[in-house]
Amino acid sequence: MQNNVKITNSINEFRQDFAIIANWVKFGSKVLDLGCANGELLQFLRESLEVKGYGVEKDDANLLACLQNGTNVIQMDLEDGLSGFEDQSFNTVILSQTLQAMHNTEEIVLEMLRVGQEIIVTFPNFGYWRNRAQITAGHMPVSKALPYQWYDTPNVHLCTINDFDEFCKNHNIDILERRVITDGKEVSFLPNLLGSLAMYRLKAK
Amino acid sequence: MQEINSIGIVAPQIAHFSAPLKLKSGESLPQFDLVYETYGTLNADKSNAVIICHALSGNHHVAGKYQESDKYPGWWDNLIGPNKPLDTNRFFVIGLNNLGGCHGSSGPVSINPATNKPWGSAFPILTVEDWVNSQARLLDHLGITQLAAVIGGSLGGMQALQWTIAYPERVRHALIIAAAPNLTAQNMAFNEVARQAIITDPEFHGGDYYAHGVVPRRGLRIARMLGHITYLSDDAMGEKFGRKLKDTIKYGFDVEFEMESYLRYQGDKFAGEFDANTYLRMTRALDYYDPALPFNGDLTAALKNVTAQFLVLSFTSDWRFSPARSREIVKALLDNERTVSYAEVTAAHGHDAFLMPDAHYHAILRTYLSNIDTGCGHAK
Numbered sequence: 001m002q003n004n005v006k007i008t009n010s011i012n013e014f015r016q017d018f019a020i021i022a023n024w025v026k027f028g029s030k031v032l033d034l035g036c037a038n039g040e041l042l043q044f045l046r047e048s049l050e051v052k053g054y055g056v057e058k059d060d061a062n063l064l065a066c067l068q069n070g071t072n073v074i075q076m077d078l079e080d081g082l083s084g085f086e087d088q089s090f091n092t093v094i095l096s097q098t099l100q101a102m103h104n105t106e107e108i109v110l111e112m113l114r115v116g117q118e119i120i121v122t123f124p125n126f127g128y129w130r131n132r133a134q135i136t137a138g139h140m141p142v143s144k145a146l147p148y149q150w151y152d153t154p155n156v157h158l159c160t161i162n163d164f165d166e167f168c169k170n171h172n173i174d175i176l177e178r179r180v181i182t183d184g185k186e187v188s189f190l191p192n193l194l195g196s197l198a199m200y201r202l203k204a205k
Numbered sequence: 206m207q208e209i210n211s212i213g214i215v216a217p218q219i220a221h222f223s224a225p226l227k228l229k230s231g232e233s234l235p236q237f238d239l240v241y242e243t244y245g246t247l248n249a250d251k252s253n254a255v256i257i258c259h260a261l262s263g264n265h266h267v268a269g270k271y272q273e274s275d276k277y278p279g280w281w282d283n284l285i286g287p288n289k290p291l292d293t294n295r296f297f298v299i300g301l302n303n304l305g306g307c308h309g310s311s312g313p314v315s316i317n318p319a320t321n322k323p324w325g326s327a328f329p330i331l332t333v334e335d336w337v338n339s340q341a342r343l344l345d346h347l348g349i350t351q352l353a354a355v356i357g358g359s360l361g362g363m364q365a366l367q368w369t370i371a372y373p374e375r376v377r378h379a380l381i382i383a384a385a386p387n388l389t390a391q392n393m394a395f396n397e398v399a400r401q402a403i404i405t406d407p408e409f410h411g412g413d414y415y416a417h418g419v420v421p422r423r424g425l426r427i428a429r430m431l432g433h434i435t436y437l438s439d440d441a442m443g444e445k446f447g448r449k450l451k452d453t454i455k456y457g458f459d460v461e462f463e464m465e466s467y468l469r470y471q472g473d474k475f476a477g478e479f480d481a482n483t484y485l486r487m488t489r490a491l492d493y494y495d496p497a498l499p500f501n502g503d504l505t506a507a508l509k510n511v512t513a514q515f516l517v518l519s520f521t522s523d524w525r526f527s528p529a530r531s532r533e534i535v536k537a538l539l540d541n542e543r544t545v546s547y548a549e550v551t552a553a554h555g556h557d558a559f560l561m562p563d564a565h566y567h568a569i570l571r572t573y574l575s576n577i578d579t580g581c582g583h584a585k
Contacts, residue, residue, distance in 0.1 A: 030542065052542060060565055063548055067516075067572045074535060074547045084536045 039071030127160030215269035240309030245293035258357030258364035267300030313482030326412030385530035399428035438555035
């Protein structure tokens, strides 16, 4: 499943994960991006793959940004589930670096599997060695991927790649593909130790 | 002094239609007038027109003033004008009074050409569908094939939705604000109480009070007081009036609380300027609107043929047209894979919020409207 999407430098610099996501999304397909922020991923997928995209976003300022750049945006709180969306009504449902900030983590993944034929979940790998090193040194990790202090972080459900693999196994979720990235480069050796960002393409078994 | 960005002095116009309008009820209006106002300039290819559909008590005077000394401008003046969210430098905006109204369009107060007397109870009961059909006739009259947008709040939002269903090829964008795909039983119940207040007023005379030289003021006043309660949230009323007294408790039934003073003032004002027969008909149009009904309640099926792009907007504290009802419209549009965005605006004012100049609300409308292409057939 290779789209060979050409990644412009500007996007490559700040969201390496976009390239991988773009290669997982089919041309002209229907995509739902949960926690779509200012709509930049959908805009990128629209321009590169002509997807029919919708974003879900809670924040007022992000909603305005989406309207500004012509992204279809539905304002709602993901913690309430996806009740406005029919079963299997999207080719792909994406949750990009938002899983760790969800309270109803388990529910949102199951809801995504209900609404999407395939889902993409990405999250910062808490098992990354730099995080482990900071904890060993006696501190909560603070990094580019986890830029918050313990007292102001929105992240409530951080996990490691091993944890998420186990989650998928326990929930009958088929891991179609897993890619791990550190500093814009793919990691295949000891991913749970050397990988900073974990990316999964999944479907219900 | 003229307010900055005001459209300034405006004047209403009347369009007369001599071909009959067939109504949903089976009756037909042999001829009719529509009073309307326009703001801004219609461009050469007539592709920048926006129609404003009014709610229960609204009319064609949407923006500007008739003369400098007018105390208030049109009812949605905060939205419409040069450089306002609905920018009259770009758009040609049309406001009209719906049929059955009491501000100049044919209605119960106007003269029935067949009898040379006010229509009164004989004026037919119109539906949202009928209104939209009459509005389409107005567009024909103005030579406008396709609207850049239709905008409406509350009952006006229902008309905006109906526009996209009845005339998909004539609407590029629909802005549906604080509306619902139909009324809930509770919502209709408020209408029934309002109507009963009017109909049981001894001066109603079966709707033909004009001949008796009276109006059912008491009934209309109570109907409006009830309406105002439902347009505000509990919090907004609490904040505005709380339990504040005008003076002291007097152990009687005159106005003692500020809230009572407000309701009576609103009721009296309304009863002095609005027509009871129109009020009855407007609430009935609300009750009857249900585009999903012919599809066994399936709104998705009802919206299958819409092609417009949508902005659906609701207010968190609106309990008469709650966000959940707007989300039903959004869901039906999503099911049909239509272009739609949905904003749920945090606001304390209840249903009334749609008329308030809240900064975020207006930023949403401004942003959405500024993205609308005013060139024909090139909607973004």
